[in-house]
Amino acid sequence: xxxxxxxxxxxxxxxxxxxxxxxxxxxxxxxxxxxxxxxxxxxxxxxxxxxxxxxxxxxxxxx
Amino acid sequence: xxxxxxxxxxxxxxxxxxxxxxxxxxxxxxxxxxxxxxxxxxxxxxxxxxxxxxxxxxxxxxxxxxxxxxxxxxxxxxxxxxxxxxxxxxxxxxxxxxxxxxxxxxxxxxxxxxxxxxx
Numbered sequence: 582x583x584x585x586x587x588x589x590x591x592x593x594x595x596x597x598x599x600x601x602x603x604x605x606x607x608x609x610x611x612x613x614x615x616x617x618x619x620x621x622x623x624x625x626x627x628x629x630x631x632x633x634x635x636x637x638x639x640x641x642x643x644x
Numbered sequence: 645x646x647x648x649x650x651x652x653x654x655x656x657x658x659x660x661x662x663x664x665x666x667x668x669x670x671x672x673x674x675x676x677x678x679x680x681x682x683x684x685x686x687x688x689x690x691x692x693x694x695x696x697x698x699x700x701x702x703x704x705x706x707x708x709x710x711x712x713x714x715x716x717x718x719x720x721x722x723x724x725x726x727x728x729x730x731x732x733x734x735x736x737x738x739x740x741x742x743x744x745x746x747x748x749x750x751x752x753x754x755x756x757x758x759x760x761x762x763x
Binding site for chain 2: 594608611633634
């Protein structure tokens with residue numbers, strides 16, 4: 582994660598007073614990232630839950 | 645939702661939708677490509693690639709314009725060393741608002757919020 586870009590995005594989102602700090606961080610992380618970074622985070626999330634591979638999801642009960 | 649994720653929507657998905665401008669009767673050409681890449685077809689339009697990720701080939705996307713019209717308005721993204729066209733978030737939202745399947749309805753607030761916060 583590019584911390585400088587993240588902080589700039591987080592600061593930009595301060596104008597939206599109707600979102601929680603948690604949402605501000607979540608959106609700052611996502612909006613400041615490049616497509617590659619966003620995809621890597623998404624794949625890592627699935628892998629961390631054992632849901633990346635079709636075979637893993639089938640074992641979990643997905644169709 | 646893969647295109648949405650690449651554009652900053654903080655979500656995840658278990659497959660990637662690829663809209664192809666091919667009549668369904670010619671989808672066998674996609675099967676050939678998938679098989680040559682070491683993948684397998686799970687259904688006529690659903691492929692498991694060699695890394696076991698899932699791709700869903702779409703002959704159409706409901707709720708928006710035709711392929712030519714939408715391709716000319718595509719959002720171009722630099723991803724994995726390539727420049728790829730993606731449906732803009734506004735169009736992904738429009739399609740989901742049209743389809744209104746439960747999973748589409750679930751994504752609508754997140755798409756709307758991302759569009760709002762991007763401004």
